[in-house]
Amino acid sequence: MIRFLIKGLLRDRSRSLFPLITVTIGVALVTLGDSWVDGALVDIIDNNARLETGHVKVVTRAYKEQLSSAPNDLALLGTKDLINDLEKEFTNMEWAPRIRFGGLLDVGGEENVTIRQVRGSGLAVDLSEGSKEIERLDLNKILVQGHLPQASDEILLSPGLMENLQVEVGDEVTLISSSMYGSMVIHNFTVSGKIRFGIVALDRNMMIAPLEGIRYALNMEDAAGAILGYFKDPDEYDKNLTASMKEYFNKTYHNPKDEFSPYMLTLRDQNFLNDILLLYENAMGIFIFIFVLVMFIVLWNAGLMNGIRRYGEMGLRLAIGESAHHIYLTSIAEAVFIGLGGSVTGTLIGLGFAWYLQNYGVDVTGMLDSNSLYMSNVIRARISGSTFYIGFIPGVLATALGAIVSGRGIYKRKTAQLFKELEV
Template identity: 45%
Template sequence: MIKFLLNGILRDKSRSVLPVIIVSIGVMLTVLLSGYMAGVFGDVVTQSAKFDTGHVKIMSKAYAENIDQLPNDLALLGINEVIAPLQEAYPDMDWVKRIKFGGLLDVLDEEGESKGQGPVTGMSFEIYSGNDSELKRMNFEDALVEGSIPAAKNEALLGVKFADQLGLKLGDEMTFIGSTMNGSMAFTVFKLVGTVRFGTAVMDEGAMIIDVADAQHLLDMENGTSEILGYLDNDVYDEEATLEISKVFNARYADSKDEFAPIMIPLKKQGELEELITLADSMSALLIAIFIFAMSIVLWNTGLLAGLRRYKEFGIRLSLGETKGHIYKTFIGEAILIGIIGSIIGTIIGLIGIYYLQEVGIDISSMMDQIDAGFMMPSVMRGKVTPNLFYIGFIPGLFAMVLGNMLSGMGIYKRQTASLMKELEV
């Protein structure tokens, strides 16, 4: 029967070409948009985790309440006592220290006079003073435009655009002016050893990157840090695991009244990421529902037109003794085969498009200044080829085609067998 139906579809192009095209277009759009959203949302989460949130973040309770102000006077102290139990309890996780700070960067000319100043956002990583995993995680080598990675005290990296704005060259010295965690003034001279481009406006246009040890010395924060970030094994985010780890950790300090007691916050609960992740989880289902509805209407109308054209065919088959139920079943069988053919074609085209977006992406760097998001965003939006893209298009492709033909095929049961001979008279 399947071979018989397939031969009928292939031989009668007017019966199959238009529905196959419609299904292919719908499936292609479903795959393209699903893959693009997976890539964009995934990149946002990955960027935020690397630069800002970690998979989990530990701060003092007071710091967490005022985190937007970067209140280093409320930073964690005695961090070794916090990290050691975590490393023992979760040996597969990577725990790193991060310090964020703000201030003014002053650039001197050859005569020692100030030739330029600019507000700077300082970020410190364990570059040479401890954790080698940070070099890989932050991908400093690939992000490096020129120069080298800091390897000694008071060496710094600048975002490439920021360095250009200040007219700095490799080897130039610059003075950071800010305040320590105790409120006193901080003046430290750093040497520019390299410029970086991460493709993120926050980093490229106003960031200075130094080692954690330099930041601790600069801010009078010995054995202290603004934040401790935790990363799961292989830097692969697992929402359920991070929620459970945070729950267990926070239970230890639930009864503490000390505002400097540590608190752990999972990635999902930071900033606007919870709304983003929830949106990402629901968008694919919403997208499929929309395409099923739209394609069903179109295919319903296409099926009605096909049914009118095949009105006489159905009459002949009924007059020859074929039951209405059998005709209806073969009609639905044709729909399933057409849906499969269209879904395969649409999936292949969609995967090709997503692979292109994954490798090339869409550059939105010119719009980054107008985007005010509560999370880190990459300047190149990329798609992502995921396993579910190989089958997700078959859901609207098959369902819409079958639903459309089921609705249009109801006309078969309206044929009056008593009037068949009169209708078929020549």
């Protein structure tokens, strides 16, 4: 019977060609959409984890309440001992102290008179030999000019800052900021290199400095704004695991009566990432629902038209003793075969486009000019396990639903009427 149905579909293209094309296009778009959404999702998680949130982050409770302003006067103290405790408690994690800082960058002219000032935001990280921060932040990759800081008073600037300050590698700039205790600090740095993150929000006014240099400049000895935790195996990241780590740490180390006691946050607790990631995670379900609905309506109408054209065939099959129920089931089976064929073809086409976008991406810099989200300028697709089968859900489901609804008309046809149609 299966061979008979497949032969019928192959020999009568009017029954299969249009539904097959519809399913192929829909499945290709769903497959491409899944890889595109997955790529954007991984990009957002990776960039935010590397640059801002970590997989988990330890701060003081007072710092947490003002997290967006990065208040260094509420920073963690005694970070060496705290990191030692964290390494003993969570052996699958790596821990990195960091300081977020901001202020004015000043360029002096003759007689040290200010000629240009630009507001900038900075990140102080451990750049000592053997530190994994260099690899984690891809500093060797994003360095486009000069060299990484080799002394505590050297600094890396983004293209936006260097352009606005009109400085080059080797020039001196002055950081005007405030210390951990609220006093004004003025510290000179030498520009050792230019870095381009490929993220609009960072390339405008970002600077990276050695942790020890900023600690000295801001009077933050053995202090840090936050201690970021990363899984040793990045693929090990799991939101449920980080949530359980947070619960354990805060129950063990956090003192609700002390606003300066350490408090752990997960990646999703920061930068509205929970809402953003939920939106992206649900986007694929919405995407599939829309395509199932659209293809269902199209294939339903195609099934109705096909049923009208095949009244004679149905009459003959009823006349020779085939039951209406069997005819109905075979029409659904035909739709499933069309859905499978279109799903295979559509998945292959979608994978082809996804492979191209995974390797070359699409530059969306112009769309991110006013965006503060840590999203790369070049968005790439990501082919994952779900990419190979996600298109079969709408492909088979829509064709089956279309056949189920349109085929119900078979039961309404009277055998006597079908005999009259056969005579004509």
